[in-house]
């Protein structure tokens with residue numbers, strides 16, 4: 084069933100929205116429960132498709148999973164069998180690669196794992212993951228549809244491994260594997276994203292000590308006796324950033340609660356420097372955004388952004404690039420959008436041209452968005468998770484009716500987005 088959003092734009096956003104748990108933290112943390120036979124209680128889980136898919140993969144392998152309240156699961160992995168891992172589910176979600184590290188740690192081998200799905204934003208190979216496991220001494224066998232990885236359980240780990248790029252899930256896979264090894268290994272060129280930090284915090288509770296998580300060098304000393312835990316998933320900085328950008332692009336007065344401001348320092352600085360009226364509460368968890376109309380800054384003057392360059396954390400997150408692209412249509416002047424990470428992520432900007440946006444794509448990694456432009460309603464297609472949220476923002480910012488099809492992509496990472504936007508006064512419904 085193809086679901087769609089029907090949006091009537093032109094209404095400002097007003098009210099308070101709370102930020103849910105981070106999908107990209109929840110996924111590696113759920114995978115981490117494979118490392119112990121004891122009970123793990125994970126709370127503040129976002130109710131999104133990718134989390135349900137990860138739980139399904141665990142259940143297929145034999146995990147005992149019980150919901151305890153609306154956003155908390157209790158998981159027990161006493162007896163799991165990797166061979167039962169559903170090939171189809173693995174293919175549907177890139178993050179299924181996060182099962183590799185913990186399964187390899189627990190069983191010493193992963194036979195015939197399906198390559199995780201790529202997606203419309205880029206090829207997203209798993210070369211970095213496999214190269215890192217080879218550096219740890221693993222034997223990797225590549226087939227057409229499947230790959231296998233084997234590493235003798237008692238093989239001594241090297242003192243250092245250097246990743247081929249700042250890969251988020253490759254960093255997480257190494258932490259998930261090394262957490263169960265009694266030696267000390269330094270990971271260099273590690274990703275610094277907040278969800279890497281949250282995973283390290285969770286592994287520390289299980290008994291694996293690490294330092295440097297959140298920086299590009301992480302040293303981890305694991306143990307073969309990892310225990311059960313209770314862990315609250317960190318709030319989602321990408322979701323918080325999405326609501327900040329939506330409030331600025333559409334206009335209004337919005338309070339964003341439970342926002343991990345410390346992970347959005349650079350994004351907020353960039354927007355305030357562009358003239359945005361954004362106030363951060365001293366508790367560093369509440370953000371207030373005011374915009375008298377779409378793209379407006381302090382004193383009703385149009386924002387001026389000039390350039391958005393996405394980089395690995397602590398740079399501007401690539402996952403906010405599509406929403407920044409929508410804001411760029413509402414601010415004054417040309418804005419260069421530089422997306423060095425993904426070779427196909429700028430495609431969501433071309434969907435905006437159907438609404439009248441003026442976008443000049445320079446190459447697969449750079450585009451110039453001219454503003455301000457009055458967007459009008461159109462029929463749009465959602466190709467991936469983050470561009471889906473951006474197209475919804477564009478529909479709210481534009482005049483008239485916008486229909487967005489294939490929103491199941493969007494539901495992979497945002498819990499009840501239409502309900503929460505409606506609570507802010509938006510005219511949006513799912514059909």
Ligand code: EPZ
Pocket residue numbers: 107110177178205206207248249250251252253274395401402423424425426468469496
């Ligand atoms: C994780 O994907 C996230 N997924 C992605 O979020 C996110 O876009 C990405 O990190 C980047 O932040 C999960 O955490 C489940 P990568 P991952 O290996 O690990 C290139 C979402 O919307 N790159 O960090 O698969 C790299 O080649 C999803 O929730 C460089 O060019 O991504 C790849 O094409 C989408 N140079 C891309 O960036 C670098 O130094 C992402 O790489 C590092 C990466």
